[in-house]
Structure formats: structure tokens, C-alpha cells
Amino acid sequence: MNKLTRAGLGLLMTTAVATVQAEEVRIGMITTLSGGGSHLGVDVRDGFMLAIDQAARDDIEVLIQDDARRPDLAKTLSNEFMQRDEVDIMTGIIWSNLAMAVVPSVVRQGTFYLSPNAGPSALAGRLCHENYFNVAYQNDNLHGAMGAYMREQGFERPLLMAPNYPAGTDALAGFKHLYEGEVDGGEVVDELYTQLGQTDYAAEIAQIRASEADSLFFFLPGGMGISFMKQWQNSGVEMPVFGAAFSFDEIIIQAVGQAAIGAMNTSEWAYDLDNAANRAFVEAFRAAHERTPTLYAAQGYDTARLILSALDEAHPDDQDAFREALRAADFASVRGDFRFGPNQHPIQDIYVREVVEGTDGKPTNRLVGLAIEDIQDVYAEQCRM
Amino acid sequence: MSATLLIEQLINGLQLGTMLFLMASGLTLVFGVMGLINLAHGSFYMVGAYVTALTTASTGSFLLGLAAGSLAAAAAGAVVELLVIRRLYHRSHLDQVLATFALILIFSEGTRWLFGSSPLWLSPPEWLAGSVALPGGARYPVYRLMIIAVGVLIAAGLYLLISRTRLGMRIRAGESDREMIGALGIDIRRLYTLVFALGAALAGLAGSLVGALQSVQVGMGEPVLILAFVVIVIGGIGSIKGALLGAILVGVVDTLGRIFLPALFGLFMSPSEAAGVGTALAAMLIYILMAVILAFKPQGLFAAHD
Amino acid sequence: MTEHSTERPHDTAAAPMGAPRLGRQGLVHVALLTLTLLAPLVAHLLGEAYYVNLATRIVLVAMAGVGLNLALGHGGMISFGHAAYFGVGGYVAGISAYHAFDGSLLMGLPGSDDMLVIWAVALLACGLLALAIGAVSLRTSGVYFIMITLAFAQMVYYFANSWPSYGGQDGLPIYLRNGLPLIDSQDPLSFFLVCFALLLAAMAITARLMGSRFGAALTMARLNETRLATAGISPYPIRLTAFVISAMITGLAGALYADLNGFVSPAMLSWHFSGELMVIVILGGVGRLFGPLAGAIVYVLMETLLGGLTEYWLFFLGLVLLGVVLFARQGVIGWLAGGTPHG
CATH class of the missing domain: 3.40.50.2300 (Response regulator)
Known part of the structure; x- marks a missing residue:
């Protein structure tokens, strides 16, 4: 075997073995951080990570990947998250077409998915699933x-x-x-x-x-x-x-x-919506990022806070209990009142x-x-x- | 469908056409004179737009920005010609395609590296903002009229350059017989660098002008590049006259198709279905046009040589 | 041109090759095949489905490259539109699965989630498309041919992009991978082996074809058209046949690729992919039987490893490609094995 091929095989092996042992809860975020419309993904990420940082828990690991708004790439990344990183929860997708490519197979393979933005009609209706929650809106x-x-x-x-x-x-x-x-x-x-x-x-x-x-x-x-x-x-x-x-x-x-x-x-x-959770969020976000948050940041923040509230009740491995905790939506949303309808999409003002x-x-x-x-x-x- | 709407759409088509001409003239010159197929032409469009946006933002002068954009594109063109393109003249078209494809990757990712993925925003200056009344009552943006005017000026300038100047004579000599100009004792290397930089400058100008209308971002040159290829294939590769006619034809057909095909199907379908069928067909229309033209004239409308 | 008989790697027909350094070239070929086969087996034993799928991706990209190589390398037809066949193959798989999933009909025909049916339809669809495109495009030559194949591919791209029935720009998900009789296609390793076998078949067909009189005529059409004409053979039907077969191989790879990803979108039809496919063929070595496989290994590994290090990996790919085109014309296989391409 020649040098190049040996090196290639060696690399394949080391990366294969180097896969780390699972932490307690692993969250995979696929979002759009480059290309047109990347500010949506950046704000979802920043809002989400603000809530995670505020919680200061050391049993949560968040992996973040950029889909460049390409459905095929998002699909590949989701396979990596499921097969290589074995994440418990996935989130982050901005665009409906990417969500349609990724979400149906993710939730059917037993991973939770919480949408911080995309809410295509099919996922609210025909293709709804007990492991799929939308924290933003139906489109x-x-x-x-x-x-x-x-x-x-x-x-x-x-x-x-x-x-x-x-x-x-x-x-x-x-x-x-x-x-x-x-x-x-x-x-x-x-x-x-x-x-x-x-x-x-x-x-x-x-x-x-x-x-x-x-x-x-x-x-x-x-x-x-x-x-x-x-x-x-x-x-x-x-x-x-x-x-x-x-x-x-x-x-x-x-x-x-x-x-x-x-x-x-x-x-x-x-x-400028007047409630305590929102005032605190806007102030913290401005302090951390020196800009006014967009609705995407608010959605990312709410998504993370919902996950945190459910993690207080159960670990995602206990699927039924964790799902129940998500459905209860027991967290103070920056939108004020927040509850899920039967298809696990919000009913909201x-x-x-x-x-x-x-x-x-x-x-x-x-x-x-x-x-x-x-x-x-x-x-x-x-x-x- | 009113006459004013039709006129307005024709002007829109003309505006797209003049912009395509700026792109296509460089492509076709480079092919006509050096026999080189250059996929990276869209990168000069992008370079022009970026430099214009950055210069305008820092100096506040759009005109200065335009000049800087075109010059930067010309400089980028000259450097690329000296380092890479020059080695490709005697290579096969396949090598030319691959090397210039590699240049696209380098330019696009390099720009992304330097300036990030978010678009830059460039606006037309105050004195070109707003709109004027057209005969017939409609209003039309001043800035778009200005683009058409610039396109017409450039076309006239190119015509004079090629038919009246020494450089033009050499270009024509190069187009008709590449071996001969060497025999005439003309410094081919310098001529080639000059022609390549000129093409790049025109692409950069097009990018700068359009950047103020739309947005300045990585990859902005690629859709335009493909359209420009269609233009020069229709017009006949190597022919400036063909590029001008092809550009206007493509601009008008594309614009009118986008509007009237959905409307046509809307007569007997629901709006969303008509939009589906209509826009699908409209998007293909110029390629169909090209296939039809090539079926009758395999060398394009004004073939120079292959 | 001689059929090479010793060191035949596995059961494939081996490359016809230039005589002098045949031993070394054969060794490289065996090494490439062994590597491609062993890496996913090891990954499977380690329970790393991700790397099995990565190997499947390499194999399918290589198969698409084998298709393009027949037209581009052996036939000298610089097609800048092979993404069209790759994508159409993918859409056949997607659309068929879509109709099978919800039981609806397409022009009176039911969908199918049987891969054998999908493959047959994909081969047929790509063959017919290539026949139409080739018939027009091959009337032109040189730059016109490059441009017209690009334009036809763009036509298909824009059609898929704006035709709303099958997702348009959004693409079309395949929720459950299509099935095969007797084989569990869901299992990553089984699916890899199926793809690997089909890659070998595509390479064998190419080798057989190029070893035949047809191959000799095709080579002659590329090298010296006039001489072919004096022999009383018209190059047009020869080229068209090669073009169609080339498109069919790429299309089959596309159908499998859609099943691998569980997703098909206009991205598979984009001119960027046509360019990437050319890059893969060139990286490996134009007109070499094993070139596309070597190119695909290098390309996909670069994408995975370099892409893990920097998000600007395409910048470095551009530099590498530029270097290869300007200074290392013979590609990976030529560099490893020496010898001349084009059998």
C-alpha cells in the first residue's frame, strides 16, 4: 500500500476512534451561519446560547454546525449528529425547506427536534410527530x-x-x-x-x-x-x-x-413588549451582543428555555417523561403567554x-x-x- | 395589459440587456482575441461591486466608488492574466475551464474570508435616487435609466475603440489571425494583458452598477455569468456586435417572459398554478431560445470563428 | 491497445493500459479498490455508520465520475452539464418514492419504492435526455459544446427549481430509503456493498467498451477525426452513443445518491456540481479507468478533513486544482502509477 492511501486510511481510523463519549445531554444545532440570510441563524444561535449560558449547567453540551442554507448539507449534518455524535435533541433550522429535508427522518429515528423558526405546514399537519415541537410558529x-x-x-x-x-x-x-x-x-x-x-x-x-x-x-x-x-x-x-x-x-x-x-x-x-421575562432578555442580549435582538433571537432564547425547563423534569433518554415536560411548556416565555396546541405548535397572540x-x-x-x-x-x- | 406597462417592461429588458452586454463584451473579446474561455469573469463583477461598496462607504462618493471598482477589477484582471491565464492560451478548453473554475473558488472563498458572508449594502447616490415621468404617464427610476445610458456609452466607446484606434486594429488582427499579429511585430503579451484587463474592468463596472440596485455578496457574479455565456453563444462567440444584440435579446425575452408567461397561463389556471407553470417556463425561456438559434445557426448569429 | 491480463483486480475487467509500467499501475488499482472496500468494513466493525456512509458517498461520486470520464476523458467531449443526468437520476428516485409513499399516480403510473424499478427508469430517463441533448449539442464543437451542455443543464436546473409539484427549490425528501429484493437497503454496509458492486460494474463496462472496436473508433474520433472519416466511419453516432452511455452511468449514480441522502434537490443539478464532477475526473487523471475513483477519494476526504479544519476549504481546493491543471496534468493516478492515460 502506498503512502497516500495509508495516510488516508489512518486518518479515517483516528477520526473514527476519536468520537467522544456522550456527556449527559447533547444538543445538536444546525443553523444558517453563512450565505444569504445568515443573520437569522446567528440570532437564533446567540439567543439560544444566551439562555444556555445563563443556566450555567455543566451537563449540557451544544454542538453547532452551519448549513449555509443548503438542504443537502443540512441533511448530511443531521446524519452526522445522529450517527456520529449521538445527540439527544436537535434544533436550529431556519428555513422550511431545510426543515422538511431533515426533521421527518430525525424524529422518526427517535431524536427530539425543537424548531426555533421554520414551521412548514406539512410538519404541523400530515407529517406531525410526537418528537417534533415548534417553539416559533406555524409559518x-x-x-x-x-x-x-x-x-x-x-x-x-x-x-x-x-x-x-x-x-x-x-x-x-x-x-x-x-x-x-x-x-x-x-x-x-x-x-x-x-x-x-x-x-x-x-x-x-x-x-x-x-x-x-x-x-x-x-x-x-x-x-x-x-x-x-x-x-x-x-x-x-x-x-x-x-x-x-x-x-x-x-x-x-x-x-x-x-x-x-x-x-x-x-x-x-x-x-418593546412589556413583560418581565422580555425586559430581562432584551437587556441581557444587548449587554452581550451590543445590538437589539430580533424575533429570531427571541425564538432561540425561548427554545433553549423550554428545553431547560423540561430537563429539570426528565432526561431525554426517558422519552415519555421528557416529552410530557416539553408539552407542559412550563417556562416564562418572552412573548408572555405560551402554550402548545395538540400538534405541538404554539397557540399565541x-x-x-x-x-x-x-x-x-x-x-x-x-x-x-x-x-x-x-x-x-x-x-x-x-x-x- | 396597457401600453405603458409594456413600454416599462421593455425598458426593464433593455436595462438587463445593457448590463449583460457589459459582461458579455469582455467575455467575447477575450475569447475572440486569445481563444480563451474564462469562467472567472463573474469574479471580476464581484470584485468591482465589493470595491465600489467599500470605497463608497468610506469616502461617501459613489462616483469615486464606481471608478475604484472598475479600476480594481481591471487590476485584478491584469494580475490574474499575468499569473495564471497567460499559461492557458495554448492549453485545451478543458484546462481553461478547470483553471478558471479554480479561480472562481479562490475568488469567492477568498472574498468570503475577508468580508464575511453577509451582503454589503450599497445605495445609489441622492442625485440618482427617485424616478422620472416617462411619456405615457408611468414613472421610471432615474438610476436604471442611467445604467442604460452607461451601457450605450460603453457600446459606442467599444465600437470606436475597435474600429478607430491602433489598439482596436490589433484586436481585430488578433481576432482574424492569431499568428499574424506576432508577425507584425506587436507585443502580443502586452496586448493580451490589456484586453483581459479591459474585459475585467467592464465586468467590474457592471457589478458596481448592479450592486447599488441589489446587494453586494459572494457569488453574485455567477447567475450573470451564465446569462452572459448564453448571450455570447447566441451572438456568436468573439463578436462584439453579436454580444450587443444577444444581450438585448436575452434581456428583453427574459424580462417579458417572466411577466407575460404567468399572466398567459393565468387566463386558464389559478394564480398559484399559473405562477408555477409560467415561472418554470419563463426561467427556461432563454435556454430554449438559445437551443433554437443554435439548431439553425450552430455558430451563433454573428459567428467570428471557433 | 492490449487487454491487460495479469493482476486483474478482483473480478473486474482491468484497465487497458500502456505497457511499460503496468505492474505498478495494477498495484495502485488493487490498493484503491482494497482501500475503498476495507475502510467501510472496519468502520462497520467499529459501529461507525457515519464512515460507512462517507465511503458510500465516495463510491457514488466516483460512479458519476466514471460516467463523465467516458464522455470527457475517452470521448473528448467536454460536457459541462453532467449534473443534469445526476440530478434527473436523483429525481427519478425521489419522485417514484414520493408516489409510492402516498399511493398517487404519475401520468397513470404508480410510484415504486423498489430500487430495481427505479434504476431501470433512471437509466431510461437519463438515456433519453442525453439522446436529445447530445443530438443537438454534438452538432457543435469546441467552446460551443461546453456552453451548450451547460445551458441545457441549466434548463433542467431551472425547471426543477421552479416546478412546484415536487418541492421546487425546496427539494424532495425520501422518508424511507427505497428497497431491494433480498437485501436490507436500510443497513449502511449492505447499501455500501450494493453501490460498490455497481461501481465495479460501471468500470467494467467502460473497460470493455474501450477495449472494443467501438472504443477504438471513439478514441480515433477524439484524436484524429479526419482519419476516422477516411476509414468510412462517421464520428457523430459513435460520439452520441458514448455520450448517452456516459449520461446513463452518471444518472444511476444520481439515483443511488438520492437514496443515500434521503433527499433530492435542485442542488444536484447545479452547474457547480457539473464543475465538481469535472474536477474529480481531472484530479484522478483524465481518461484513466481508476481516475474517477482516485479523484473521488481525494475530493471527498479533502472536503471532510479540510472542511472540518476551515470553513473556507474551497479556497484551498481552488489552489490545489489550479496547481494540478497548471503543473500536474496526469492527476493522482498518473502521479502514483505513471503510465499514460487513454488506454
Whole structure:
């Protein structure tokens, strides 16, 4: 055998043997730390680790890996976590498509998964599982809440826009579900579907201009929303803009700048939401990271605090007891009230925020009021656990 | 479908087309003169955008940023030509593809290393913000009109450069007979470095201009690069005229397809289904266009030589 | 060109090779195969399923490379779009499993979670796709061929990306690995052995093909088209046949790869993957029977080891690749074993 192949085999062996013995509880986090939209993953991680650090327990080990927003990579990483590192709990995934690639097989192989962000409809309904908990929302929650809010505010001809992928079509369906129907005269004038990752919106803006719409509701997460808002500002189209918090988190509106002022958005959390847990969280996060947390940080924080509350009751090896402890959700959420529905997704209040000019002249979100109370996703009835 | 909307979309297509032309002209020049296929052309687009964003942020002047971006791209082009590309002229296309693929990896990951993965944000300057009225009542962003104007100026400039100057004469000589210019006593090495840097500068300019409209991030050059390849294949590799026509054709077809195909299918389908079928077809449209053109003209519309 | 008869590694047909350093080259081949087979066996005994799967990945990437090598190395057709076949093979596995899972029909046909059926369909689908793409692309040559194969692959990529029925950009999960008669495909080692056997078969087919008159004609079409024409043979059908077979091998690898990951997405169709596949073939040594295997071992191990050290490992891959292209044209096999490629 020649040198190179021998070296290769040797490396294979040493890495194989070097796998460490399990600590008491091992948590694997797969999240997006590089590429477009990495600030979501960074905030989930920072929020999560803030809670873990505050707990100061020495029996918890958190392993963190970057999925670069690639479903195939996320899948590989989850296999590594399960087969090589033998983690007890997995968490961290930001994007619904990555969650769909990873979660169904993870939970079916007996590992707990707690979602700090992605909440695709299939995992809330048809593919729900007793080992899967969503601590953030079902994806439709924020869109539906905005549908309800815009209808209540009397917008009669909204135009909807989203990327042409499952989360995008789900978003618009969720909006329409609570906007249309029953009484009222409102009607969606048009639905525009863009390419995922599209960077130029000139063609869509021309269509919006030519339409009869009185308002625009869009769902363009991450960098897409920033590009769109910048181009929208220079287009000269005057129309009130609405969206979910995904397009208006603190980091995105900083990048968009003045163009974001006046936009309304729905969120299950706001940094100026007044409760003790939230005040403490925002203060600690600002002290640790010198920036205002986004909703993703809040979700990461809540996820970790839920895990910690359940670990006080049982070890994940005792699956039934640990699952019961998670279901009880006995922790002080930064959102205020928090409870799980039968499909282990939250039933929660959704708020409306407005982007305003902050004291430093930069845009920031301000809590306006409640959009909808105790919203529960419509997929729960498809869930057979 | 109103006439103003159609006009606005045509202008959008034209704007995409001029931007593609900036990319494609460099690619096609480098191929025409040196016979080199350069996958790393998108990296110069990215270099231009990054340097523009950084310079604009530190000096506050967008024009200074634009100049710095183009110059940096040209410099990067010259260095790459001297170190790597120069060794590839006599190699097979396969080696050229692989070596320039390696350059993409080095540029992209190197940039990620230096500046991180988060996009940088660059905005058009105040004096180019906002929109103006078009004939017919619609409004159109000033900045996009400026991109078209720059594209037209560059096209005119390239035409003059190639038809009227000494350098242009040498480039034309190189395109028609690569051996001959050596015999004419022209310093080929310098000519090649110059042409390569010129192509890189144009790509850098395109990246800088578009960066202010969208975002500046690692990998931003790749989708544009592929489109630019389609452009030069349609136009005929090596032909500047072909690149111009191909760019406008691709820009307009892509823009109109994206809007009108979903609308067309929307006549007999629900919006989300129509969007699915329509956008799927629209995304493929320019490749279909290319296959059709090549089926009739295997050397593109204005073949220079293979 | 001589069929090499001694030191035949296992039961595969061995490489046709240049005579002088045949002993050393044969040894390298045996070593490569033994390594590929033994490493996962050891990992299995240690209970490390992860490393068994890593070896399976190497084998499948190598198989895709074997396919590309037939077109690129032996046939001189620089296809920059082989990801299309890899991805289509993957989607056949994904879509078939999807319909089998929820019992729905696709154009009147039921899905299947039997790998044998999936393989047959994947081979057929990739063969037909390559026939169409090859028929148009092979009318062109040189740079046009590179660009047009790239463009066709992009077409498939964008289609998969924006067609919503099978997940579009999100990709399509395979919840449970497709099955095989008599063999437990869920077991990592069994699945590895299946993939390994198929890799050997693909290499054997390539060797047989290149040893035949067809192979001689294909080599001649690459080296000297005019001479082939004077012999009264038209290069077009020869090239097209090789292109189609090449695509089918890559497609089969794609179908297996989707089952390995339990997931198929447009990423399998992206031009980056086409580039990576070319890199693997080049790293190993163009036109060498064992080149893709050597290239895949180097590439995947680099990705795993270097990727564990720095997240910017592609930067270093770029440097290595640049070095190989500029200074070490013969690839790993050439470096280890010497001898000339292209049988």
C-alpha cells in the first residue's frame, strides 16, 4: 500500500476512534451561519446560547454546525449528529425547506427536534410527530394575522407578492385564509410570484404600478426583501406596505434604511413588549451582543428555555417523561403567554409593529397593538399523533 | 395589459440587456482575441461591486466608488492574466475551464474570508435616487435609466475603440489571425494583458452598477455569468456586435417572459398554478431560445470563428 | 491497445493500459479498490455508520465520475452539464418514492419504492435526455459544446427549481430509503456493498467498451477525426452513443445518491456540481479507468478533513486544482502509477 492511501486510511481510523463519549445531554444545532440570510441563524444561535449560558449547567453540551442554507448539507449534518455524535435533541433550522429535508427522518429515528423558526405546514399537519415541537410558529401565523389586520383596517384591494416556493405559496394562502371570506367587500386584486433568490424587481414593480391595488402585502424573506424595498423606494409608487416580521426584523430595516419607514408588520414578539421575562432578555442580549435582538433571537432564547425547563423534569433518554415536560411548556416565555396546541405548535397572540424612525435616526420597530388573539394554525386538524 | 406597462417592461429588458452586454463584451473579446474561455469573469463583477461598496462607504462618493471598482477589477484582471491565464492560451478548453473554475473558488472563498458572508449594502447616490415621468404617464427610476445610458456609452466607446484606434486594429488582427499579429511585430503579451484587463474592468463596472440596485455578496457574479455565456453563444462567440444584440435579446425575452408567461397561463389556471407553470417556463425561456438559434445557426448569429 | 491480463483486480475487467509500467499501475488499482472496500468494513466493525456512509458517498461520486470520464476523458467531449443526468437520476428516485409513499399516480403510473424499478427508469430517463441533448449539442464543437451542455443543464436546473409539484427549490425528501429484493437497503454496509458492486460494474463496462472496436473508433474520433472519416466511419453516432452511455452511468449514480441522502434537490443539478464532477475526473487523471475513483477519494476526504479544519476549504481546493491543471496534468493516478492515460 502506498503512502497516500495509508495516510488516508489512518486518518479515517483516528477520526473514527476519536468520537467522544456522550456527556449527559447533547444538543445538536444546525443553523444558517453563512450565505444569504445568515443573520437569522446567528440570532437564533446567540439567543439560544444566551439562555444556555445563563443556566450555567455543566451537563449540557451544544454542538453547532452551519448549513449555509443548503438542504443537502443540512441533511448530511443531521446524519452526522445522529450517527456520529449521538445527540439527544436537535434544533436550529431556519428555513422550511431545510426543515422538511431533515426533521421527518430525525424524529422518526427517535431524536427530539425543537424548531426555533421554520414551521412548514406539512410538519404541523400530515407529517406531525410526537418528537417534533415548534417553539416559533406555524409559518402561516404571521401572514394570517396580517390578513385579519388589513381586513379590519379596511383595505379592500390588496396585491400579494411572494417567491414561488412552498413557503411563499403557503404565506399567501395563510393571508387569504383570514382576509377573505365571511362578510366584508375586500378582494385580493392579484398575486405575483417571484423567483426565489431574485434580486431585481423592476418587472414586478411595474406590474404593481399598473394594478388597481390600494395596498401591498409581501413575503420576501432575507436579502430579497432588502433588494425589493430599496428598488421600491426609488420607483415612485405610493402605496402602503404590509408584511410579516420576516421582512422587517431589526437587521433588515437597518439595511433598507429610510425606505422601510411606515411599513407595518406582524410578529409574535416585539422587543418593546412589556413583560418581565422580555425586559430581562432584551437587556441581557444587548449587554452581550451590543445590538437589539430580533424575533429570531427571541425564538432561540425561548427554545433553549423550554428545553431547560423540561430537563429539570426528565432526561431525554426517558422519552415519555421528557416529552410530557416539553408539552407542559412550563417556562416564562418572552412573548408572555405560551402554550402548545395538540400538534405541538404554539397557540399565541400576534402583534402589529410599525417601522418608525428611532431616537438615533435609524429605523426601528414600534409595537402598535394586537393583530389577533390566540391564533392556531389550520393544519392541526390534519395531525394524527 | 396597457401600453405603458409594456413600454416599462421593455425598458426593464433593455436595462438587463445593457448590463449583460457589459459582461458579455469582455467575455467575447477575450475569447475572440486569445481563444480563451474564462469562467472567472463573474469574479471580476464581484470584485468591482465589493470595491465600489467599500470605497463608497468610506469616502461617501459613489462616483469615486464606481471608478475604484472598475479600476480594481481591471487590476485584478491584469494580475490574474499575468499569473495564471497567460499559461492557458495554448492549453485545451478543458484546462481553461478547470483553471478558471479554480479561480472562481479562490475568488469567492477568498472574498468570503475577508468580508464575511453577509451582503454589503450599497445605495445609489441622492442625485440618482427617485424616478422620472416617462411619456405615457408611468414613472421610471432615474438610476436604471442611467445604467442604460452607461451601457450605450460603453457600446459606442467599444465600437470606436475597435474600429478607430491602433489598439482596436490589433484586436481585430488578433481576432482574424492569431499568428499574424506576432508577425507584425506587436507585443502580443502586452496586448493580451490589456484586453483581459479591459474585459475585467467592464465586468467590474457592471457589478458596481448592479450592486447599488441589489446587494453586494459572494457569488453574485455567477447567475450573470451564465446569462452572459448564453448571450455570447447566441451572438456568436468573439463578436462584439453579436454580444450587443444577444444581450438585448436575452434581456428583453427574459424580462417579458417572466411577466407575460404567468399572466398567459393565468387566463386558464389559478394564480398559484399559473405562477408555477409560467415561472418554470419563463426561467427556461432563454435556454430554449438559445437551443433554437443554435439548431439553425450552430455558430451563433454573428459567428467570428471557433 | 492490449487487454491487460495479469493482476486483474478482483473480478473486474482491468484497465487497458500502456505497457511499460503496468505492474505498478495494477498495484495502485488493487490498493484503491482494497482501500475503498476495507475502510467501510472496519468502520462497520467499529459501529461507525457515519464512515460507512462517507465511503458510500465516495463510491457514488466516483460512479458519476466514471460516467463523465467516458464522455470527457475517452470521448473528448467536454460536457459541462453532467449534473443534469445526476440530478434527473436523483429525481427519478425521489419522485417514484414520493408516489409510492402516498399511493398517487404519475401520468397513470404508480410510484415504486423498489430500487430495481427505479434504476431501470433512471437509466431510461437519463438515456433519453442525453439522446436529445447530445443530438443537438454534438452538432457543435469546441467552446460551443461546453456552453451548450451547460445551458441545457441549466434548463433542467431551472425547471426543477421552479416546478412546484415536487418541492421546487425546496427539494424532495425520501422518508424511507427505497428497497431491494433480498437485501436490507436500510443497513449502511449492505447499501455500501450494493453501490460498490455497481461501481465495479460501471468500470467494467467502460473497460470493455474501450477495449472494443467501438472504443477504438471513439478514441480515433477524439484524436484524429479526419482519419476516422477516411476509414468510412462517421464520428457523430459513435460520439452520441458514448455520450448517452456516459449520461446513463452518471444518472444511476444520481439515483443511488438520492437514496443515500434521503433527499433530492435542485442542488444536484447545479452547474457547480457539473464543475465538481469535472474536477474529480481531472484530479484522478483524465481518461484513466481508476481516475474517477482516485479523484473521488481525494475530493471527498479533502472536503471532510479540510472542511472540518476551515470553513473556507474551497479556497484551498481552488489552489490545489489550479496547481494540478497548471503543473500536474496526469492527476493522482498518473502521479502514483505513471503510465499514460487513454488506454
